[in-house]
Amino acid sequence: MSDRPIGVFDSGLGGLTVLKEITKILPNENIIYFGDTARVPYGPRSKETVMKYTFQAINFLMSKNVKAIVIACNTATARSLKEANEKYNIPIIGVIEAGARTAAYSTRNKIVGVIGTEGTVRSKAYNLEIGKLDKDIKIIDKACSLFVPIVEEGWSNTEIASLTAKKYLEELIEEGIDSLVLGCTHYPLLKRTIGEVVGENIKLVNPAKETAKDLKDILEKSNLVKITRNDKSSYEYYVSDIPERFASIAEEFLKKEIQDVKSVEIQKY
Amino acid sequence: MSDRPIGVFDSGLGGLTVLKEITKILPNENIIYFGDTARVPYGPRSKETVMKYTFQAINFLMSKNVKAIVIACNTATARSLKEANEKYNIPIIGVIEAGARTAAYSTRNKIVGVIGTEGTVRSKAYNLEIGKLDKDIKIIDKACSLFVPIVEEGWSNTEIASLTAKKYLEELIEEGIDSLVLGCTHYPLLKRTIGEVVGENIKLVNPAKETAKDLKDILEKSNLVKITRNDKSSYEYYVSDIPERFASIAEEFLKKEIQDVKSVEIQKY
Secondary structure (H helix, E strand, C coil): CCCCCEEEEECCCCCHHHHHHHHHHCCCCCEEEEECCCCCCCCCCCHHHHHHHHHHHHHHHHHCCCCEEEECCHHHHHHHHHHHHHHCCCCEECCHHHHHHHHHHHCCCCEEEEEECHHHHHHCHHHHHHHHHCCCCEEEEEECCCHHHHHHCCCCCCHHHHHHHHHHHHHHHHCCCCEEEECCCCHHHHHHHHHHHHCCCCEEECHHHHHHHHHHHHHHHCCCCCCCCCCCCCEEEEECCCCCCHHHHHHHHHCCCCCCEEECCHHHC | CCCCCEEEEECCCCCHHHHHHHHHHCCCCCEEEEECCCCCCCCCCCHHHHHHHHHHHHHHHHHCCCCEEEECCHHHHHHHHHHHHHHCCCCEEECHHHHHHHHHHHCCCCEEEEEECHHHHHHCHHHHHHHHHCCCCEEEEEECCCHHHHHHHCCCCCHHHHHHHHHHHHHHHHCCCCEEEECCCCHHHHHHHHHHHHCCCCEEECHHHHHHHHHHHHHHHCCCCCCCCCCCCCEEEEECCCCCCHHHHHHHHHCCCCCCEEECCHHHC
16 A cells, blocks of 8 residues: 555646655655646636546546655645545545645744735735734735746846846835745745845745645654655656646756656546 | 728737738728737647638727728737638738748748747748749747747847847858748747847848738728718727736837727637
8 A cells, every 4th residue: 555656746846846855855755646737727717627637637546556645736726626535535635735735834923924926926825824813914915926937037046036036025024024935836946035125034835846845744643654665756747738848847846857757648537 | 981990810919910000001091900819829820720710800909890800910820811811801911921922032042931839830830832933932939938928028129139139040141041030929029139239131020911912902802991071080990808917018010009909708719
């Protein structure tokens, strides 16, 4: 059982930041990644549609015999994590809870910033989750529409990125936030630039990292951690459509080349 | 007949640049605008889906008794203009032909640049249309993914816009283009910034402007131009979903406030 792979799913390629964090703290595990690149973005779609797409992704990963699944997509987590856990009998975790918990526990002045895509910010998913833990925390949220294309162009550490971060985050700094949730799976790539703009007194919360820690806990508690052997861990990548700039974007996320990306007809699952 | 309104349709709000050009050269006309904001963007969707959406938009505009329709959307033009003209019996024009023609006739060194969204650039729609007119023209195209969010944030005349334009257009300038097609309905708002970056020796081709001229020609030839009277021309705006930042984005495009935007359930048409 513990030799089976872990499944990681995102609407696109952003979830690769979550995969990267998992490989850091669970280096022996085999991982199967699925990016629903043909139907990205999920943000503007209805709850019903997102649930259907999420179940198809889970069905596909289950067909690969995974032992646990990480929904590395903010929209899919917000709209279908609960239903997925009711429907399937393997551990399934999302990216919102761990990030929200870390923010709630790390803030001292109870003013937390949340940045994400317009869809995530409008969904108020982090606000709800943080509010459950501590209703006195004030949340200042902000949609940062330029950040995803900046990351995908490979411009994360340019003057353009820095000026854009200043423009978006000025208001949050003025409001006195002491923690900032990077509420989009693309944003960890902007960590250095954002860190320089907000300064070292504002703690950056990376939900990808916290989610990987949660996954490790769950696997340990369920005796599902892969026993170390001499065989190298394997990573397989599946997408529903191969975007033109797939290789360059994936490299940007993982800082290594991805070989052998396979295509999957996801609507069949 | 000539008193009937003109219909303008786009997947979102970018088509408002086309509406604006029409109001400049046909100031007496009444216009009905429909933006399919619930299903934007069309770029990643199949030809079949885009055709279905386009026909629904046309059916809606026909129900408002329009005398002619402008498909002010590059994707919808590329994937369904021909079929729309076969299906309906009022004049329907798109945004690609007029821009391509102007570029083909204005270039002297036969090196033309085309910029647009990733979807438009990948579709090669401008390349095909320019190639039909003069197969010796060399086309250098480039997807500029940051331009749409920059326009929608209202940052068209900022340092961020200028640095971004430099980064995208450097290569096209080096290749020696003497004409540059602004192949996305959002880009006319970046005209000043792009103009400063490329310099005055490169002619900017604005398909919105050229399409408005084509529309005027067609109305004149068909005796459909509205006869000037004392009544003020009216503009009605319909969208399939009201985006949060609708008012600010629309104002950015039209440089005036839009009042009374109506919602339409487009899937019923």
